[in-house]
Amino acid sequence: MDFSALNDALASKSYDQIADICDTLMLQVSSQGVIFQDEWPYAIHLLGHIYINDINSARFLWKRIPLAVKESQPEVVAAWKIGQKLWARDYAGVYEAIREFNWSPEAQGIVASFSEFYTKKMFELLVSAYSTISTQDTALFLGLNADDAANYALQRGxxxxxxxxxxxxKKQVVATEQKLDSSKLQRLTEYVFNLEH
Structure with missing residues (x-):
């Protein structure tokens, strides 16, 4: 199997492309009647779907993974544990699932990037949902201890x-772009013209 596209995506940290690359490779290999088990990068494939927040596809992939692989590759189970926590909206559990496994060098980059992305996403959720929140609750959403969560928030105003x-x-200032409607501009021009004449 040629995993060069996958290896290139991992090397260039193009983690948002991993799921698509793996899905395409899996379809190509399956169409040739090749049966794969141990050599397929199931953990990376699962993490690719998790990275782009495609939990449904991760779930279906998990169901297709042979039992022998699930029993022999703990990283596959660890990757799926992140997916389970996301599915259940167990925010603190997502971080626990990330931290409690010693990820392989191939998976470390995507897991670290996902963790950072997820923290930013949770912070944006807090900004949109709360006007005040305890440091403990903030810590729960951000996967940090209370002091680190407070510092994270303080650094953001x-x-x-x-x-x-x-x-x-601190609510984010949303800049709205006002669109110019040409028909309104035409009516305004005609009105001003009529006022002057």
Whole structure:
């Protein structure tokens, strides 16, 4: 099997392409009637789907993985554990699943990148959902201890009430682009023209 496209994507940290590359390779190999078990990068394939938040495809891939592979490759099970936690919306559990396994060198990059991406996504969720939140709850969503979560939030403009350990969320300023409607501009021009004449 030629995994050069997959290896190139991993080397260039193009993790958002991993799932598609693996799906395409799997279809090509399957169409040739080749049966693979141990040599297929199931953990990377699962992590690729998890990285792009395609949990349904990860679930279906998990169901297709042979039992012998699940029993002999703990990294495959560890990758799926992240998917399970995402499926259950167990925010703290996602981070636990990431931290509790010693990932292979091939998987370390995608797992680290996913963790960073997931933390940013959770922080954006907190910004949109809360005006104040405790440091403990923030820590739960960000997969950090309370002090690190407070520091993370403070670095992004939030404020902390030390006595209550409550963080005040700094809402992001959303720049809206106003679109120019040509028909409205035409009517305004005609109106001004009529006023002047």
């Amino acid at each position: 939030w404020t902390l009430d030390l006595s209550s350990q409550m963080l005040t969320v």
